[in-house]
Amino acid sequence: MLTYRDAGVNIDAAEELLRRLKPLIRSTFTPGVLADIGHFGGFFDARFSDYEHPVLVASTDGVGTKVKLAIRLRIHSTVGQDLVNHCVNDILSCGARPLFFLDYFACGRLDISVAEQVIGGIITACRSNGCALLGGETAEMPSVYAPGEYDLAGTIVGVVEHSHILDGRSIQPGDTLIGLASTGLHTNGYSLAMAALRDHDLETYVPELGSSLGEALLAVHRSYAAMLLPVLQRGLVKGIAHVTGGGILGNLQRILPRGVTAEIAWDAWQVPLLFRYIQHAGAIPEEEMRRVFNLGIGMVLVVAPEHVSEVMALCAEESPVVIGETRRAS
Amino acid sequence: MLTYRDAGVNIDAAEELLRRLKPLIRSTFTPGVLADIGHFGGFFDARFSDYEHPVLVASTDGVGTKVKLAIRLRIHSTVGQDLVNHCVNDILSCGARPLFFLDYFACGRLDISVAEQVIGGIITACRSNGCALLGGETAEMPSVYAPGEYDLAGTIVGVVEHSHILDGRSIQPGDTLIGLASTGLHTNGYSLAMAALRDHDLETYVPELGSSLGEALLAVHRSYAAMLLPVLQRGLVKGIAHVTGGGILGNLQRILPRGVTAEIAWDAWQVPLLFRYIQHAGAIPEEEMRRVFNLGIGMVLVVAPEHVSEVMALCAEESPVVIGETRRAS
Numbered sequence: 001m002l003t004y005r006d007a008g009v010n011i012d013a014a015e016e017l018l019r020r021l022k023p024l025i026r027s028t029f030t031p032g033v034l035a036d037i038g039h040f041g042g043f044f045d046a047r048f049s050d051y052e053h054p055v056l057v058a059s060t061d062g063v064g065t066k067v068k069l070a071i072r073l074r075i076h077s078t079v080g081q082d083l084v085n086h087c088v089n090d091i092l093s094c095g096a097r098p099l100f101f102l103d104y105f106a107c108g109r110l111d112i113s114v115a116e117q118v119i120g121g122i123i124t125a126c127r128s129n130g131c132a133l134l135g136g137e138t139a140e141m142p143s144v145y146a147p148g149e150y151d152l153a154g155t156i157v158g159v160v161e162h163s164h165i166l167d168g169r170s171i172q173p174g175d176t177l178i179g180l181a182s183t184g185l186h187t188n189g190y191s192l193a194m195a196a197l198r199d200h201d202l203e204t205y206v207p208e209l210g211s212s213l214g215e216a217l218l219a220v221h222r223s224y225a226a227m228l229l230p231v232l233q234r235g236l237v238k239g240i241a242h243v244t245g246g247g248i249l250g251n252l253q254r255i256l257p258r259g260v261t262a263e264i265a266w267d268a269w270q271v272p273l274l275f276r277y278i279q280h281a282g283a284i285p286e287e288e289m290r291r292v293f294n295l296g297i298g299m300v301l302v303v304a305p306e307h308v309s310e311v312m313a314l315c316a317e318e319s320p321v322v323i324g325e326t327r328r329a330s
Numbered sequence: 331m332l333t334y335r336d337a338g339v340n341i342d343a344a345e346e347l348l349r350r351l352k353p354l355i356r357s358t359f360t361p362g363v364l365a366d367i368g369h370f371g372g373f374f375d376a377r378f379s380d381y382e383h384p385v386l387v388a389s390t391d392g393v394g395t396k397v398k399l400a401i402r403l404r405i406h407s408t409v410g411q412d413l414v415n416h417c418v419n420d421i422l423s424c425g426a427r428p429l430f431f432l433d434y435f436a437c438g439r440l441d442i443s444v445a446e447q448v449i450g451g452i453i454t455a456c457r458s459n460g461c462a463l464l465g466g467e468t469a470e471m472p473s474v475y476a477p478g479e480y481d482l483a484g485t486i487v488g489v490v491e492h493s494h495i496l497d498g499r500s501i502q503p504g505d506t507l508i509g510l511a512s513t514g515l516h517t518n519g520y521s522l523a524m525a526a527l528r529d530h531d532l533e534t535y536v537p538e539l540g541s542s543l544g545e546a547l548l549a550v551h552r553s554y555a556a557m558l559l560p561v562l563q564r565g566l567v568k569g570i571a572h573v574t575g576g577g578i579l580g581n582l583q584r585i586l587p588r589g590v591t592a593e594i595a596w597d598a599w600q601v602p603l604l605f606r607y608i609q610h611a612g613a614i615p616e617e618e619m620r621r622v623f624n625l626g627i628g629m630v631l632v633v634a635p636e637h638v639s640e641v642m643a644l645c646a647e648e649s650p651v652v653i654g655e656t657r658r659a660s
Contacts, residue, residue: 002612004622007525011575011621034385039497039584040423040572041387046376046489054376055364056386060432060467060485068473093370102390104434104483137390137483142521143398144481151474153434153467155390155485159376167369191472195337242370245341254369282332291341292334 008142013110017138020112021119028126028133032099042134044100044157053162057096061086062153064245065190066218071149073202073214076114079152080121085223086187086244087156088129089299092225093240093255095166095232096158098131103154105138108145118152129225131156164232168239168255168302171326175238176308177252177262179323180227180315182298184219184274188245189292193217196282208273216274224299231301231314239302243294248323250291252300256326264324272296297323338472343440347468350442351449358456358463362429372464374430374487383492387426391416392483394575395520396548401479403532403544406444409482410451415553416517416574417486418459419629422555423570423585425496425562426488428461433484435468438475448482459555461486494562498569498585498632501656505568506638507582507592509653510557510645512628514549514604518575519622523547526612538603546604554629561631561644569632573624578653580621582630586656594654602626627653 004011026036034043048054063082070079080103088098103122105115115138126133136154145151160166185193202214209216231237241251252262275296279289289295300323303311312320334341356366364373378384393412400409410433418428433452435445445468456463466484475481490496515523532544539546561567571581582592605626609619619625630653633641642650 002522002526002614003618004519004522007522009521034492035495035497040420041389041426041488043424043495044386044388046378046381046384046386048376051376056374056376056487057371058374058430058432058464058485058487059371060434060465062434062436062467062469062471064469065471065473068471090370094373096371100388102388102485104390104392104485106392106481106483134388135390137392139392139394139483140521141392141395141398141481143395143524144475144479149474151436151471151481153436153469153483155388155432155434157386157388157487158371162364165365165373167365189334191339191470192332192334192337194473196332284332288333 009140010110013112014138017112017115020116024120024123025133028123030130030132033132033134044134048159051159051161054159055162055165056157057091057094057160058155058157059087059090060153060155061090063187065194066187067150067152069190069194069217073218075218076117077121078218078220080118081125082187082221083152083154084122084125084129085221087154088131088223088225089242091156091158092228093166093242094160095164096160097229098129098156098158100132100134101126101154101156102134103136105150105152106141106145107150108142109147110140129223166237166239169257170238171257171260171302173260173326173328174305175326176303176305176322177324178301178303178311178320179269179297180224180299180318180320182294182296183222184216186221186294186298188294192292193278196278196284200281222298227315227318231311236307236311237301237303241300243298243300247291247293248295248297248300259329260326261329262324263327268323269296269321302326339470340440343442344468347442347445350446354450354453355463358453360460360462363462363464374464378489381489381491385490385492385495386487387421387424387490388485388487389417389420390483390485391420393517395524396517397480397482399520399524399547403548405548406447407451408548408550410448411455412517412551413482413484414452414455414459415551417484418461418553418555419572421486421488422558423496423572424490425494426490427559428459428486428488430462430464431456431484431486432464433466435480435482436471436475437480438472439477440470459553496567496569499587500568501587501590501632503590503656503658504635505656506633506635506652507654508631508633508641508650509599509627510554510629510648510650512624512626513552514546516551516624516628518624522622523608526608526614530611552628557645557648561641566637566641567631567633571630573627573630577621577623578625578627578630589659590656591659592654593657598653599626599651632656
């Protein structure tokens, strides 16, 4: 005699998890949320009466093999923050502010405590970004994931006024590239980093890093929304590249119009030690480092020369740095 | 000397995949889509001028361990359809029509051909549901998924007029429950089914099923949108339960108001042979079957008695069947 539970799926655990999370999820609800948890979909008011021509901006992402590191270090409360902040930054690069988020958490065996920490991280970041957690799916898939393993993905939806869409169209040769500091690897390059650090102890304190390697690697992917939304509001930025897979240049290329290229002054800022540590451990060529990692620059703003000092002043607390300029492509 | 490729991540393959898929993705674009592929987010017009009070409805889902079966049978072109149709049915249960979809495809090693088939299935279903594929993420995660393994999830966003939201609020004792046929297991209960069929050959033709077990199990989760949207338009339905994990009763409970319960006439329809085959193979108790599987009923419509004959006529091609009624909860 066989039951779902014998087959590795525990519906009761899923229900207990939802019971624990419900009040926390509700705490993320903004005035746009129209219904309670439990229906087949989440409801969000789409009247957007403050907008003349509202445009939705949506993005889906995961946190890559950073989940593997979280599992190895048994620190589950931060990957959810990485996920939400990554998505927030993606739509911020389009000029949009976040409205709502939906998560996908899949695991081999549903450990309520682990799931609570992971989704708790999502809730923390949703709250700090003013983004409602409108829905999600928790999947127990015993044959796909090993016990103790999980994966995590999510989707964000935001809104932008049509005339304020940042698509890089107005970028010209001679615009300035302003870099904003990252907090670490953010959510990219973990497969390479972990291969390079294969034989390293992640839990011992490393004086040069001021933390253990594991802590430095797990640093939360920061959200730039609180800092950048007011800057975008003033129309001071022509384009934003969120530095994810592909590195600084690869991501700038996503927004540069045809005929415009980016020239990076690679010595304009100090690459954080963590990256050099990884590079040294894996003997990774500099070119590969630039293609895979953010190297300390989490966002790049493309700004007309006449607005550079104003933008630098508005972002002053974040130690912005001019990292290059746009050129005519030859 | 180490590179991203040595660490198991092939950026070139990801770029080749996107190159192959771009024209297909574009073929899903509806007039609401405002930008091309490649930016950090997808753009969708949110003016909804045909609506007085537009409400967005969003849902995230996966296809559970049905992916495992697809991988085992080396049939990758249908799970994407399962995913999109599942999501479409979820928001349809809220009264909404689909606007756009975003997918998450994660794998151990990016096999371009497999990924093309999987995402091709998503594109096929997006097109047939009139739903734009607005974005997505393809993640190669060598340490999380074994080579050849993958997982799949997605998020749908749709829209409904506020006064047409289906939330079951108007359901009363004495309403009729109309069942619409499923095409098979849809996307639920695969872990239990595969445990029950552990020792069975999935590829041999089974005369009673008219196909192999594998083919019957992999039957595509159907979308009810084309059939139901006109019925919803006429305001003939008080609530819809999409029969997913939790079975017929479990999902009806998600929409029934307090004080109302559902009474199912379990002998009102013929449970398809596939379910009995699984039940017999695993000696699964009837109660467990009802809690896990759809047993041949993919959607349940809750309809006032005076509208039953009209709804039955509108859905006639789908052989709708009255499967019970609502009662006052004792």
